[in-house]
Amino acid sequence: MLPIVVQHGPRAAKRVALTFDADMTDAMAARLRRGEVASYANLRLLNILEKRRIPATFFVTGQWAEQYPKVTRRIAGNPLFEIANHSYEHAAFTGDCYHLPRVAPAAMTEGVAKTFRSLEPFGGRQTRYFRFPGLCHDAAALRALAPLGVTVIDGDVISGDPFAKGPSPVVNAVLTQVEPGSIVILHVTEANAQYTDDALPAILAGLRRRNLEPVSLSELLS
Template identity: 65%
Template sequence: MIRSWVRPLLGVVVAVAVVGAAASLIGRSARPAPSTTIGGSFVAPVAPTVPAVAATTQEPRPAATVAGATRPGTRPPVVDHGPRTGNRVALTFDADMTDGMLGNLRAGRVRSYANLRILDVLEREQVAATFFLTGKWVQRYPEITRRIAGNPRFELANHTYGHLAYTGDCYDLPRLPARGMTDDAAKTFEVIAPYGGRQTRYFRFPGLCHDAAALEALAPLGVTVVDGDVVSGDPFATAWEPLVRAVLDNVRPGSVVIMHVTEANARMTDEALPYILAGLRERGLVPAPLSEVLAGA
């Protein structure tokens, strides 16, 4: 079951899928000043002069190894974080996509559920990250998926096909029938696989909602379920400062940070990201691929 301490923070996250994503808010706030103080600690954003890393347009080669794979037929392990040693942390970005969100795109109510500014920052600063992709998001944004897969610092993971709940009590999300759970997750791996890059067998449930039946449904797929121990609370945020505080006040060695790359309903994430990166540096913490952070967990 979902952990009690993370449920309040995730309520706003899963509201994204429940409402099918609200229309994009108009008028972005001005970029923050070159330096600021968060939680009483001075934080300077990442310098904008780091050479950019050009996004590849070539089809990446499939990974030689698949991180997160476990023995098929056994209940998958569930991890919140890696070992509390060293200085590595994992920045993870969920790419939700529901039928309601697709409807918003088609109707023109929303411009985009793909925040390219996040990719720009990560590429410019040469920062490692892991993207939990829904199959429908990949199908809607194939070129952006190709861009993610083409970056050797990025890993690709599974966030279900259409962001349906795998349990009966998950923030009022529509529930996926039990008989369809295995195929839903398997289909998403099939959708992601042709893009190559750093493929993984990591899986994240919508809302982090899972029970014994949901885990049993994933047993044939040989996956590792990844929750997370630091929730940014970025969906529908109207200011960047609370996101920075939510991350930097809770991050520790081995942490798995949950953020979103869905621009229209997480529009402040790219505003907060440079400050989060600066705060991690101040604490001596280094973003690394999820597979490296979880090694030995």
């Protein structure tokens, strides 16, 4: 049986899930090594979530967890946060997916399984949720993940934060799309999504005005 693909939660309750992708590709790791970027871990964003006690779900790549084990332990140690799988090296599972390098079909299953093994020692609220890099998937990719017992999470609110030139477009993208049951896609990869932390307070304020409560993905889908 193919994995279930989830776009959003129930529309009846006034709850939304804030999800944060932690991407790490080979090219990103190389830029870090060369000193071309300072960090792909947005600690200010974590500070805001922690200070305001906002539940969140983090879709973590295996390479990101290995690059930032201290930050991953910090996420795992917060009972309001939960951890999900975002592949090992953020390579594409289909062709023509945002110019990402492609995973060989024979390597798809093991790459995702390897990520679960990489994340498990961090503990915390581990899930069997999986998000495809770029949200790119087809029937072959879903078949490859069928043995792993995952639930595939897409999302219905794409913030566009990796491409934003300031916080306002991120805030506007979220608040113009969000509705009860929404799954919001944001990023915790600072150098690739540098305005997410600036946008987050205004997003939270906008959700409050609409009486939309942020909850973990597990709570939204329960």
